Amino acid sequence: MSMKKKRVSLLLTALVTLSMALSACTGNDNTANTNSSDDPVELIWYTIGTPQKDLNRVLEEINKYTLDKIGATLDVKLIDFGDYTQKMQVMVASGEPMDILFTSSWAFDYVQNSRKGAFLQLDDLLKNQGKGIVDAINPAFMEGSKVDGHNYAIPANKELPAQEVFRFNKELLDKYNLDLSSVKTMADLEPLLKTIKENEPEVTPYAMVKDFMPVMPFDYVIEKMPMAVYMDTSDYKVVNIFETPEMKEALQTVRKFYLAGYISPEVATSTSVDDLYKAGKWFTDRAATQPLADNLWSVSYGYPVISTPASQPYIYNWSVMGSMQAISANSEHPEQAMEFLNLLNTDPVLRNMMDSGIEGVHYEKISSNMIRNLPEAKNYDMATFSLGNIMINYLNEGDPENKWEQFKQFNDSGIPAPLLGFNFDTSKITNEIAAVQNVKEEFWAPLMTGSVDPDQYLDKANEKFKAAGLDTIIAEAQTQLDAWKAANDK
Known part of the structure; x- marks a missing residue:
């Protein structure tokens, strides 16, 4: 089986550690052909992922199916992850013909492009051609992805919250009989790390990279920037995280x-x-975790990995907007585009063809809702998370029967973060954002990873952040947040 298909969606260790989570078979078979015209329509769909050798071969089969169901066929254009944002910006600006396009919080920015008019407002289409989507998708996805009160794209129905965990190499845990029951915070790791350091000179006790950030009780106005509100906020006051006692204590621990x-x-x-x-x-x-993540990590690494929670499962703007399909503002066939998206998110036959290819060529069924990849699967390995509702996917061999039930329970456990639904408009402070970004490049990684002494460097960092205009950004964020809070009865 392709390991890419088995890999877990790590929401953002760095936004783009991408999930190839697969799976089961539920949902409604919306079979009506509601295309108002008798002439078949070709829908042009730009989406993210490594170009696949067998894409056109699979599309032949998909197009027979969609032609019968909705009187439309597809021309799918795959653009690789690293190129997607730049290429889409150029093509959208030049008016390249397209009907459907992938957008997200991390690639071809959803909020920014919604506000710039790149996408069609979908409210009416959802009521008419997209009713099945509204029924199929967790309502928090639809609500949390509104921009200025409107939906401009259809989020993939996948894992909804982002929950941080401490992961452990189980072989070393067992070797030294170490107990995880007392591990709730980073500081609680110290006695375990000490044991490993003293007994295993070849092992790095805490594996960490430069974009590390301690788990903090904050919801950030802009991800990985120093403006935030407290998770338990009631007044929605925006703070500079580097002026808080919680951040100072965390940096001292690191x-x-x-x-x-x-x-x-x-x-x-x-x-x-x-x-x-x-x-x-x-x-x-x-x-970041999701249901069955320990199993997926263990399979991926070839030895057992277990985890324990480091945070609550919070629903953030960026976790809701991690994978979305929009309809181009210039689409000549918006109704049919929505009919297709409705089918993709509700019809297991189409969704699984799109995801896994052709039965008997790319996979074989080993039960009514479980598949095993065949050798040809290497020629058709799509980015599962990007293709709509994952909860009507077939199970992979070895998945538990209740996999999607576990996802639904995980989603139901999500706690809305305070800024869920708030989208900061930075158009008035672009210069200050750029200047603060420059200061961040200098101080962020050394401070967050413990490479410098926070007692000496925090004051220097704050001085430079203020000089760059951080207080101006915070004031603008506060003005917008106060207005949003009033409008939404927060």
Whole structure:
């Protein structure tokens, strides 16, 4: 089986650690052909993912199906992950013909492009051609992805909250009989890290990269920037995270770990610890989880990995907007585009063809809702998370029967973050954002990874952030947030 298809969606360890989560078979078979015209329509769909050798072969089968169901066929154009944003910006600006296009919080920015008029407002289409979508998708996705009160894209029905966990190499846990029951915070890791450091000189006790951030009780106005509100806020006051006692204490803990040798001395410039994972030479790290994540990590690494919660499962703007399909503002066939998206999100036959290819060529069924990949699957390995409702996918061999039930329970457990639904308009403060970004480049990684002493560097960082205009950004964010709070009875 393609490992890519089995890999877990790590929501944002760095926004783009991408999930190839697959799976089961539920949903309604919306069979009516509601195309008002007798002439078949070709829908042009730009979406994200590595171009696939067998795409056209699979599309032949898909198009027979969609022609019968909705009187439309597809021309799917795949653009690789690293190129997607730039290429789409150019094509949308030049008016390239397209009907459907992938957008998200991390690739071809959803909020920004909605406001710029790149996407059609979908409210009426959802009521008419998209009723099945509204019924099929967790309502928090639809509500949380509104921009200025309107839906401009259809979110994929997938894992909804983002929950951080501490992960552990279970072989080392067992070898030293270490107990996880008392591990709730980063500081609680210290005695375990000490044991590993003293007994396993070849092992990095805490595997960490330069974009590490401690789990903090904040919801950030802009991800990985220093403006935030507290998770338990009632007044929605925006703070500079580097002026809070919680951040100072967390940075002091990371500094202590760094000085004790629990973290690699090169951490502030390290972009990957894959070599440690491959060799099993790590003890703990932190990641975002989803149901069955421990199983997927263990399969991926080839040895057992277990985890314990490091945060609550919160629903953020960026987790709701992680994977979406919009209809182009210039589409000549918006009704048919919505009919197709409705079918994709409610019809297991179409969804699984789109995802896994042709039965008997790319996969075989081993039960009514479970499949096994065949060797040809290597020629058709799509980015599952990007293709709509994952909860009507077939199960992969080895998945538990209740996999999608577990996803639904995980989604139901999600706690809305305070800024869910608030979208900061930065158009008045672009210069200040750029200047603060420059200061961030200088101080962020060294501070967050413990590479410098926070007692000395926090004041220097705050001085430079203020000089760059951080207080102006915070004031603008506060003005917008106060208006949003009033309008939404927060």
